[in-house]
Amino acid sequence: MDRPNTDKGQSLWSDAWRRLKTNRIAMVCLGIIVLFTLCALYGEVVHQYYQAKDQTPFYKLTNLDAAYRPPSAAHWMGTDALGRDVMQRLIQGTRIAYKVGIITSLIAIPIGVFLGCLAGYFGGRVDDFIVWLYSTFASIPGLLFILAIAMVVGRGLTGVYLGIGLTTWVGICRLIRGEVIKHKEQAYVQAAHALGLSWPRILFRHILPNVFHVIIVTFTLRFPAAVGTEVFMSFLGIGVQNDPSWGIMINSARMRLWQGVWWEMTFVTLAIFLLVLAFNLLGDALRDALDPRLRTGGN
Amino acid sequence: MPNYIVKRMLQMIPTVLGVILITFILFNVAGGSPALKVMGPHAQADTLEAFDEQRGFNKPLFFGFRTKTRALEDSDFERTAGDWLKQDGVTHTNGMIVLAEGGSYSIPLKFSLRDDCEYELVMEGRTDGFPMLGKNKLGFSRDWKKVTLRLQTPGKIVPVDAPVEIRSIRLRRLMNSPFDSQLLFYFRQLARLDFGVSHSTNQRVSKLLADGIVPSLMLTVPIFFIGLVTSIALSLFCAFWRDTWVDRFFVILSVALMSINYLVYIVAGQYFLAFKADWFPVWGFEDARYLALPVLIGVISGLGGSLRFYRTIMLDEAHRDYVRTARAKGVSKSRVLFRHVLKNAMIPIITNVVIAIPFLYTGSLLLESFFGIPGLGYLGITAINSSDVDVVRGIVLIGAFMFVIANLLTDICYAAVDPRVKLK
Numbered sequence: 144m145d146r147p148n149t150d151k152g153q154s155l156w157s158d159a160w161r162r163l164k165t166n167r168i169a170m171v172c173l174g175i176i177v178l179f180t181l182c183a184l185y186g187e188v189v190h191q192y193y194q195a196k197d198q199t200p201f202y203k204l205t206n207l208d209a210a211y212r213p214p215s216a217a218h219w220m221g222t223d224a225l226g227r228d229v230m231q232r233l234i235q236g237t238r239i240a241y242k243v244g245i246i247t248s249l250i251a252i253p254i255g256v257f258l259g260c261l262a263g264y265f266g267g268r269v270d271d272f273i274v275w276l277y278s279t280f281a282s283i284p285g286l287l288f289i290l291a292i293a294m295v296v297g298r299g300l301t302g303v304y305l306g307i308g309l310t311t312w313v314g315i316c317r318l319i320r321g322e323v324i325k326h327k328e329q330a331y332v333q334a335a336h337a338l339g340l341s342w343p344r345i346l347f348r349h350i351l352p353n354v355f356h357v358i359i360v361t362f363t364l365r366f367p368a369a370v371g372t373e374v375f376m377s378f379l380g381i382g383v384q385n386d387p388s389w390g391i392m393i394n395s396a397r398m399r400l401w402q403g404v405w406w407e408m409t410f411v412t413l414a415i416f417l418l419v420l421a422f423n424l425l426g427d428a429l430r431d432a433l434d435p436r437l438r439t440g441g442n
Numbered sequence: 443m444p445n446y447i448v449k450r451m452l453q454m455i456p457t458v459l460g461v462i463l464i465t466f467i468l469f470n471v472a473g474g475s476p477a478l479k480v481m482g483p484h485a486q487a488d489t490l491e492a493f494d495e496q497r498g499f500n501k502p503l504f505f506g507f508r509t510k511t512r513a514l515e516d517s518d519f520e521r522t523a524g525d526w527l528k529q530d531g532v533t534h535t536n537g538m539i540v541l542a543e544g545g546s547y548s549i550p551l552k553f554s555l556r557d558d559c560e561y562e563l564v565m566e567g568r569t570d571g572f573p574m575l576g577k578n579k580l581g582f583s584r585d586w587k588k589v590t591l592r593l594q595t596p597g598k599i600v601p602v603d604a605p606v607e608i609r610s611i612r613l614r615r616l617m618n619s620p621f622d623s624q625l626l627f628y629f630r631q632l633a634r635l636d637f638g639v640s641h642s643t644n645q646r647v648s649k650l651l652a653d654g655i656v657p658s659l660m661l662t663v664p665i666f667f668i669g670l671v672t673s674i675a676l677s678l679f680c681a682f683w684r685d686t687w688v689d690r691f692f693v694i695l696s697v698a699l700m701s702i703n704y705l706v707y708i709v710a711g712q713y714f715l716a717f718k719a720d721w722f723p724v725w726g727f728e729d730a731r732y733l734a735l736p737v738l739i740g741v742i743s744g745l746g747g748s749l750r751f752y753r754t755i756m757l758d759e760a761h762r763d764y765v766r767t768a769r770a771k772g773v774s775k776s777r778v779l780f781r782h783v784l785k786n787a788m789i790p791i792i793t794n795v796v797i798a799i800p801f802l803y804t805g806s807l808l809l810e811s812f813f814g815i816p817g818l819g820y821l822g823i824t825a826i827n828s829s830d831v832d833v834v835r836g837i838v839l840i841g842a843f844m845f846v847i848a849n850l851l852t853d854i855c856y857a858a859v860d861p862r863v864k865l866k
Contacts (some may be wrong), residue, residue: 217731218479279460282849286798286807288803291834294826296471371703378705379823383661397709401717412706427697428754 155356155433162432169428172421176435179237179418180344186238202231211399214406223392224399229407232387233414239388240418243303243373244366250308251365252274252358254353255315263315263323273320279311285310289372303382307369315361322354356433359392363426367419374415389415446857454846461842462632467829470624475499476831480641486748487512487552496831498627500615501512505623508562513551514614518755525550525637541606543571546598549611555595559618563591566610571603582606592616637839638832640825647836661733661809662802665740670795673745677752681760682779691747699746708812727815736809743831755790759783789859796852800844 163169193200206226214221220229262273280288288310293302326332327350335345368387376382377390389411396407453487469476477493494500500507517524523534528550531542541547555561565580566588573580576597581589585608599606620848622834631638637647637719707786715735718725722735759765760783803818811821818837 211475241653259630275456275460279457279464282457282461282845283464284845287834287838287841290822290826291468292805294829294834295468367701374703374705379811379827381826384545393705394708399708400713408709412703415703415706416701419703422700423697423701 148333153416159356159432161431163399166428166432169425169432170303170429174423175421176244176425179421180241182234182237183241186234190235190238200430202235212387220410223403223407224395224404227387228391229410232392233389233410235387235388236392236411237414237418239300239383239386240370240373241302243307244369246304246363247311247369248329250304250363251310252315252362254309255312256319256358258312259316260346260351262329262348263320264342270320277316280310281313283310285318286372286375288349290376290381293376298381299384300382303376305322306376307372308322311365311369315358318357318361319354319432322357325352326353335428337436360430362424363429368421370415371419376389443857447854450850450853450857454850457846458843460847461839465710465835465838466625469707469835470499470628471503472728473831479829482734482822491553491604494643498624498631501622501627502617502620503624505620506617508616511555511561511613511615513553513555514549514613516610517760521830538567540606541599541608542602543601543603543605546600548598549596549613551596553669553746556615557594558718560592560594560616561596562594562614562616563593564612564614565589565591565608566604567608569601569606570599570605571606573602573606574600577765580606582841588786589606592681632839639796640830640833642825642828647832650833651818651836651840654816654821655803656817657727657815658810658819659802661736661740661815661817662806663760664733665739665744665806666798666802668737669741669744671750672741673748673752674791676745676749677756678779680749680753681756681783682776684757684760693753696746696749696753699742699748700784701746702743704743704808707739708741708808712812725814726812732813733815736806736813736815740806740809751794752787755787756783756853759787762786792855793852796848796855800841803841803844 189200189202205226206222209218209222209226210224212218212222216227218230220233223232258273259274262270289306291403292306292309297300297303312406323346332345332349335349340349373382373388374390374393377388378394379390380394381387382390392407392411396404397409400408449552461747475494477490477499480491481490491500492511500509500511515524518537519534520537520540523532523539525545526539526806527534529545529547532547533540533542533547549563563575565582566586566864567582568584568586569582570584573582575591576595578591578593580591580595580599581587635648637651639645640647640650643650660732676692677750683689692711710737712724716722716737723732726732760779764786765782768782773782807819807823809815810817811823814820821833822837824830
C-alpha cells in the first residue's frame with residue numbers, strides 16, 4: 144500500500160513534489176541546478192567583496208607568465224590568454240547568467256501575468272487591447288527586437304535585461320490569459336462573486352494561486368532561453384562589457400582553439416550545456432508533475 | 443469566403459499600426475536623437491542638425507509648437523559662459539554673463555538660422571539701461587526678468603547706458619504647423635515605402651535590404667527544407683518505434699541538441715569539419731560549396747526542437763480512434779502511419795511551417811556573420827554594432843510585416859480547408 148497518508152500533504156505542491164521525486168532524471172537536474180546556484184552565489188559574494196574593497200578582483204588580474212596553462216592542480220581548468228584562472232571566470236560567468244535569467248524573468252513574468260490576468264478576467268475591450276498588444280510584440284522578429292532594444296539602451300547588462308525582459312512576456316501572457324478564461328467560469332469564482340468580493344481580490348487571491356504552476360513552469364523553461372540569448376549577445380559585443388560572461392569567454396577562446404588551447408572552450412561549452420539541459424529537463428518534469436494534462440510526449 | 447478575407451485583412455491594420463508605433467517609440471522616443479551616438483561628441487553642430495533634418499529628428503515627437511535647435515545650447519551660465527567669452531567686453535561671474543556697455547554683442551550661434559521659420563528667444567536678465575536686440579527693445583529692467591522675443595534673424599545685443607547681465611538663455615525653433623511632428627514624418631516616409639538612408643554606407647536602406655535578401659534566402663531556404671524533411675521523417679520513425687529504445691534515444695538526443703548553444707555548433711563545425719578535416723571552406727561566399735557547412739550547422743541546430751515538436755504531433759494523432767479502427771481492420775502499422783497519421787498531422791505541421799516562413803527572411807544572424815555571407819542577418823548585426831538606426835528599423839519593420847502577412851495567409855488557408863473557422 145503506497146497510497147499517501149491522507150492526513151498530511153495533499154496540497155497540489157506536495158503532490159507534485161511526490162511525483163517529481165520519483166523522476167530520477169529530474170532529481171539529477173535539480174542537483175545540477177543547486178550546484179550551479181551555489182557557484183553563482185559564491186561568485187556574487189566574491190564580486191561584492193572586491194567591489195566593496197574597490198579592488199580589481201583576482202579573476203580579472205592578468206599574469207602573462209601563466210598564460211595558456213593546461214589544467215593542473217593549481218588551475219583545475221587551466222588559464223586563458225592573459226593568465227587568468229578559467230574556473231574562477233567560469234564561476235563569474237555563472238553569476239552573470241543567473242542574474243540575466245532572474246532579472247529578465249522579474250521583468251517579463253510580472254508584465255505577462257498582470258496583462259494576461261486582466262485580459263482573461265475582463266474580456267471585451269480590455270482583452271482586445273491586450274491581445275492587440277501582444278500580437279504586435281509577437282510579430283516583430285524576436286532576436287532583432289532584443290538587439291534593437293539593447294542598441295537603443297546602450298551596451299551593457301541593462302541593455303540585455305531590458306531587451307530580453309521586454310520582449311519575452313508574450314508567451315506567458317497568452318498562457319495566463321487562457322487559464323484565467325477557463326477558471327473564470329468555475330464554481331469557486333462564481334461563489335467569490337456572489338460574496339461580493341472586489342475584482343482584484345478575486346483575480347489575485349483566488350484565481351492567481353490556481354494558475355501559479357504555469358508561472359513556475361514558464362520560469363524554468365525561459366531561464367535557459369534567456370541565458371542562451373545573453374551568451375549570444377555578449378559574444379557579439381552588444382551584451383556584457385567588462386565582466387567574464389560566458390559569451391565573452393567563448394569569443395576569446397575560439398581564437399585560440401585553432402592553436403590547440405582546448406580547455407577554455409571545452410569547459411565553457413560544458414557549463415552552458417549542463418545548465419541549459421538541466422533547466423530544460425526539469426521544466427518538462429515540472430510540467431508533467433504539476434499539470435498532468437499538459438504532458439509532452441507519449442510515455 | 444471573400445467576406446472572411448476582407449474581414450481578416452481589416453484585422454491586420456491594427457497590428458501593422460502597432461508595429462509602426464512600437465518601432466517609433468523604440469527608436470524616436472526611447473532612443474532620442476541618434477545623431478550624437480552616431481557621430482560622436484566632437485561633431486559639428488551643423489552636421490548633427492543636417493543628420494536630424496534628413497531623418498526628421500529635429501521636430502517635436504508627436505505634436506508641438508516649438509522644437510529644440512542645435513544652433514544655441516540652453517545655458518544658465520552656472521559653470522561656463524561658453525562661446526560668449528570670445529567677444530571682447532563679456533565677463534562671466536556668479537552664474538551670469540555681463541555685457542559691458544559701449545559694445546555690440548552677437549549671440550554665438552553655431553550655424554546661421556533657417557530663414558523659412560521663426561525662432562523664439564527666451565532670456566533672463568537685468569540692466570539699468572535700455573538695451574536693444576537688433577531693432578527690438580530688449581525690455582529688461584532693474585530686477586531679474588524673463589523676456590521672450592520672436593525673431594527671424596537675431597541682430598546684435600547693444601547695451602545702452604548700462605551693462606547688461608544675463609542669467610539664462612535658450613533658443614527654440616517655432617514650427618509652422620504643430621502637427622509637423624516626427625510621427626507624421628515617419629508615417630509619410632513609410633507611405634512612400636522609404637525606409638531611410640544608412641548613415642554608415644550612405645545607401646538607401648531599401649537597396650541594402652534588396653541586396654541582402656538573396657544571400658539570406660540561399661542560406662535559409664535549404665536549411666528550412668532539409669530540416670523540415672529530416673525532422674518529419676525522424677518523427678515518423680519515432681512514432682513507428684514509440685516506447686522502444688529507438689524512440690527514447692531520439693527523445694534524449696533532441697533535448698541534448700536543444701541544449702547546445704548555437705555558438706558552440708558554429709565554433710565546433712568550423713573547427714572540426716572545416717579546419718581539422720578540411721571538408722568545407724572555413725569562411726566566405728563564392729559558390730555553393732561555401733554554403734554547405736552553414737546549411738549543415740543550421741539544420742542540426744534546429745533539429746532538436748522541431749523533432750520534439752513533430753514527434754508530439756505524430757503521437758497525438760497516433761492515439762486517435764481512427765488509428766485504432768484502421769489497425770483493427772488489419773491495415774499495417776506503416777501504412778497507417780504514412781497514409782492516415784501523416785495526412786491528419788499535416789494541419790499543425792502546415793501552421794508551423796507557414797509561421798516559420800517570415801523568419802527565413804531575416805536569415806540567421808549568427809551563421810551569416812560567422813561565415814561572411816552578406817545577407818540580412820549580417821547587415822543587421824553590422825547595423826546594430828554601428829548604431830545604424832534606419833537599417834535596423836527597416837529590417838525590423840519588413841520582418842514584422844512579413845510575419846503579419848504570413849499569419850493572414852495561414853488563416854485564409856484554414857478557412858478554405860475548414861468552414862467552421864469562418865464562423866468564429
